[in-house]
Amino acid sequence: MSEKEKLRIDKYLWSIRLFKTRSQAADACDKGKVKYNGDAVKASKTVSVNDEYEVKTEAKRWRIKVTGLLHNRVQYSEAVKYYLDITPAEELERLEFQAASFHTGKRLSKVGRPTKKQRRDLDGLMGE
Template identity: 60%
Template sequence: MAEKTEKEKLRIDKYLWSIRIFKTRSMATDACDAGRVKMHESAVKPSRNVAIGDTYEIRTSDRKWIIKVTGLLQQRKAYSEAINFYEDLTPEEDKTNTKSESSSFYTGKRLSKVGRPTKKQRRDWDDIMDET
C-alpha cells in the first residue's frame, strides 16, 4: 500500500510540464521560483505536491492561466490527452495573448527595411547596380 501513495505524489513543476503549460520542466521550476505559480494567492515552491481539486494561477510569458487539477499526469503526453488532466478556468479576457501578434517566435528573418541588409540582399543590390 505504501508504494501506491508514493506513485500518487507529483511535484507541481513536473505536473505543469506534463500538461504542457511549460515547454521544459526547468522553465516550470523557474516560474515557481519566481512566484509566477500561485495557490490561494501565495507562491508555491516547485517541490509542492499536487492534489486533485487544487486550483492554481499561473503566469507564463504568453498568457495567464487559472487551472483546476482533475487528474495526475506522471509523464508528458500529447496535448489532446494532456488537456483531460486539468480544467481551464481562465476568464476569456485573460486567454488572449498579452503580447502583440507580431511578437511570436523569432524566425531568424530580418524585418523588412530594418537594420543592415543580409548578405543575399547586398549581392542582389550589387547585381542591380552592376547592370546599369
C-alpha cells in the same frame, strides 16, 4: 499517499504542457509565477486533484483546476484531459487585445539589412 499519488507541481505543469521544460516550470515556481490560493508555491509542492492554480507563462495567465495527476509528458490532446482551464473571460479578452498588438521582433522580409545581392551591388558601386 502512495508513491504514484505524489506529484510535484513543477513536474505536473511540465507534463500538462504549460511549460516546455521542467526546469522552466521550476523557475516559474521560484519566481512566484505559480500561485495556490493567492500564495506563491515552491516547485516541490504536492499536487492534489481539485486544486486550483494561477500560472503565469510568457504567453498567458492561466487559471487551472487539476482533474487528474499526470506523471509523464504526453501528447497535447491527452494532456488537456488532466486539467480544466478556468481562466476568467476578462483575462482572455485582454490576451486577444495584446495578441493584436504583439510584436515578435522579427524583421519583415527585404526590410532593414541588405541582402547578399544588394550588398554586392553596393560594394560594386562604392568601388570595393
